[in-house]
Structure formats: C-alpha cells, structure tokens
Amino acid sequence: MTESKLSTQPYKGTRDFYPDEMQQRRWMFDHLRQVIGSYGYQEYDGPMLEPFELYAAKTGDEIVNEQLYSFVDRGDRKVAMRPEMTPTLARMVAAKGQHLQKPLRWFSIPNLWRYERPQRGRLREHWQLNVDLLGVEGVEAEVEIIQVAIDMMRGFGASPVDFEIQINHRQLMNDVFEQVLKLDASQTKAVARAIDKRAKIAPEAFQTLLSEAGCSPEQIAELENFLTAPLLEIGKICGESQGYKDLIRFFDTVNALGLGPVCRFNTSIMRGLDYYTGIVFELFDKHPDNRRALFGGGRYDNLVGMFGQTQMPGVGFGMGDVTLMDFLKVHGLLPEVKAHVDILVGLFDAEMIVQNQQLARHLRSAGFKVESVLKHQKLGKQFELADKRGIPLVVLQGPDEALLEQVSVKDLRTGAQENVHMENLIDWLQAQLA
RNA sequence: GUGGGUGUAGCCAAGUGGUUAAGGCGCCGGAUUGUGAUUCCGGUAUUCGUGGGUUCAAUUCCCAUCAUCCACCCCA
Structure with missing residues (x-):
C-alpha cells in the first residue's frame, strides 16, 4: 500500500480559523457591525456561487480571465465562486427594485474567492466587508459612506494620522482622457494603468509608460499638468464637468463636517473595477511598513440597471479582513484574546x-x-x-x-x-x- | 504568470558527508491523591517537506517536485 497521506494543510491561500483566530475575527467584525449599525445599515447575504455571466460583464477582464474560480455544474451551467459582492448586491436589488424602500443602506461580510498567488495582505479566500448605499444620486451618499469608513477606523482606536482617504472621480478622468487629451480607447486603458502605478514608480518610468501607450510629448505634458494640479485648478483644465462639480461639493461637505484632514484629492486613484461611474476612493494605511489600501470603493450608477428592470444609483466600498488585520497589528490595536468563560x-x-x-x-x-x-x-x-x-x-x-x-x-x-x-x-x- | 529566499517535533530553532540529531517554549507525567500561574525531575523527531541521483555512507552535496515567504504583475 503506497497510499499518500492526507495533508493537514489548508488549501493554498485559505486559512483555518482555530478558536483564537476565530475570536479575533469575531472581535473585528463585531466592531464593524456596531459602527455600521449606528448608521442604520442592515445586514444581508447571498450565495457564494453565481452564474459566470454575472461577472463577465462588468467586473474587469483580469479578474474574470485569470482570477475567477469557475466550473460547470451537473446541469451544464457555468458557475463562478463570487470574487466580489457588488454584482450579487446589484442582482438582489434589481430583483426587488420596485418593492424596496429607498434609500437602501445595506452591508454584508461575505467570503470571496480569487485565484491569486498569495502574498502579504492578499489570499485566495478572504472576508470582505461591503457597505453600500443605494438610491441616492447626490454626493451626500459618498459623504455618508466616507463617514462610515472613518468611524470604523476610529472605532478600532485608529488615530486620524494613521490613515488617509484618497479620492478621485471616474468621469473626471474619462473627460480628461477623451476631451482634453483626445485618447482613443486602447490608449485610455494603458494610460489609466500607468496612472494607477504612478505613485510607485519613478517619474521617468511613468513618462516611458505614457510614451509606450502612444502619447505625444504634448499629451504627456498636459497630463502631468492635470495630475499635479490642485482640485481648484482642475476646473480650468477640463471645464466645469460633472466630475469637477461633484468633487467640489463633496469636499465642501466633508470639510464642513471636520473630516477634511483625512480626505485628499488624488488623481492617481483609478480602481480596477469597470463599473464605477463617479467618485472613487481608497483608504490607505500611512504606516511605513504597511502602505497599502485598506478599503476601496466608489459610485456605480449603472450596475443595477444592467439587469434591465430599474435604474438605481449606488455608492459603496469593500474592505478585506486580511488588510484590516495587518493594519490593526501594525498599529498595535489588537487587544489580547479575552477569556470566554467566567x-x-x-x-x-x-x-x-x-x-x-x-x-x-x-x-x-x-x-x-x-x-x-x-x-x-x-x-x-x-x-x-x-x-x-x-x-x-x-x-x-x-x-x-x-x-x-x-x-x-x-x-x-x-x-x-x-x-x-x-x-x-x-x-x-x-x-x-x- | 516571472524572479529570489526558506523547509529539522505542535511552535521557535542549533547542527554535521561517518556511532544515540543540541537547546528553548509548549504539551504529557511525577515530586505535591482538597488548590493554578514559581521551583525541581522525567517523557516528548525511528519519512531531518516529498521523490530521485551521487557516495562504502546523505538531514548535510546534486536534480526534480511540493509547500511557504518576499518582490513583480494586478488588486482587496
């Protein structure tokens, strides 16, 4: 008998939660639920499997082609394990659109799957808090969502100097690409990718990427000018577009609420998902050992409408448990595991x-x-x-x-x-x- | 998918081409059958990740493979 032994290791990129780890996870999620509950958000959940097509349309090529766990079921249906929650949310909302009283304030903490090479802050299965506000067109929705994010961080004891929310606007970027720089579709994609990388690479390398994308020196200069401009100058460069107006109103409100110091306009924030239509944002850890995004989100006004019944604007964000745990560890915000028995x-x-x-x-x-x-x-x-x-x-x-x-x-x-x-x-x- | 580092007990680990593979923590048992966290004593690796090769001899050298970590790609 040469039977190979069963391994006790969890599947690559997944974790076992022994009681101690489970207690930590519970502690973390309970904190989140408390803050979210204080804003009146309700918890929902959906299935871990969805039709493959749900993601094919809007999630983004890379995720669908390379990172989706998918298989054909016994009834020859192509099925995917959810790589993100927003499409499920949109489907659920679309299914009951007329009957739901707006605005919807919903949240969920699903486990999500992506076929990736595991590394710091990223695994194949993770739990991701999703907070969404649907049915509100104005930037008041974004302002509320940002407040939820900030209060969650405060709830963990994080100081405002520990993190920063960087904010941009998809439509503003599109206007710049199309109307100011007059880029074609393929150039837009390459330029967007270059901008996404800009903070991590040298200025020369950034310019090289732009040239490779087919940008002329004039276009590059114009783009640089735009990227480094403060918000108030943006209007002069690309006109008083909707994106510009949204951002101005957003920052005015946020400043009035005293949240200005943790929010910063940053034209480098692009976000990979294709369905964003308005303001997008990421919350960054400012600790030198852990400079990474903890949350990401934005406005998706067309996602619910994809199902063909009702249009419903939405704003939301997701936050992974792995990155949050890293944040809490790096900043010493994890409490000792408390006894569970008296x-x-x-x-x-x-x-x-x-x-x-x-x-x-x-x-x-x-x-x-x-x-x-x-x-x-x-x-x-x-x-x-x-x-x-x-x-x-x-x-x-x-x-x-x-x-x-x-x-x-x-x-x-x-x-x-x-x-x-x-x-x-x-x-x-x-x-x-x- | 690309490049690099690391695999020795539950965990952290030292070590050498040649009899029994250090040590620490933890765990188990005892000193102490009505009392813990201190102390003392004992027990805890017969695949040194797995498979193959070189050799009289491999945990050590070589190859492959798997796992894991880091960086890239991309993202949460």
Missing part, C-alpha cells in the same frame, strides 16, 4: 458529578459563562486548566462545603479563596467579576 466548576470526585452539574446549571441560569469539569482529575489539574484558559474563578464544592451549604470560590487572579454560602453565591460572584 467560572470553572470543579469536580471534587467522580461521585459528585450531579452536584457539579446542578451547580453549573444554577450559575448559567444566573447569566454566567460556566465551564464544568466532566471527568475527574486531581484538583491541581483542574486549577491548572482554569489558569491556562484564563478563567478567573473556580467554584468547588467538596464534602466539607456541602455540609455547610457552601461552596469554595477561588479567584485565580489574586489567589484569594473564600467559602461562600449558597444563598449569597450569585451576588458574590457578580461582585468578583464586575
């Missing part, structure tokens, strides 16, 4: 299992988180177990205590031990744990 009910000897269970039931019904010892071990082992788990209190009833209707309570944090009468036990324990 009390261990010890088992004095095997014959006392019923008393042990009764005591544990009594304490649980009073609202404590209680673990009970099910198999007799030496008492030293039982206390050791409690200590290693971080359980603060051990409650034990041996023959001596039972005679007096008492239990012995030891606080492992202080080492203090006391006998407490059953009548006072609940109050006494509550005081200890307060």
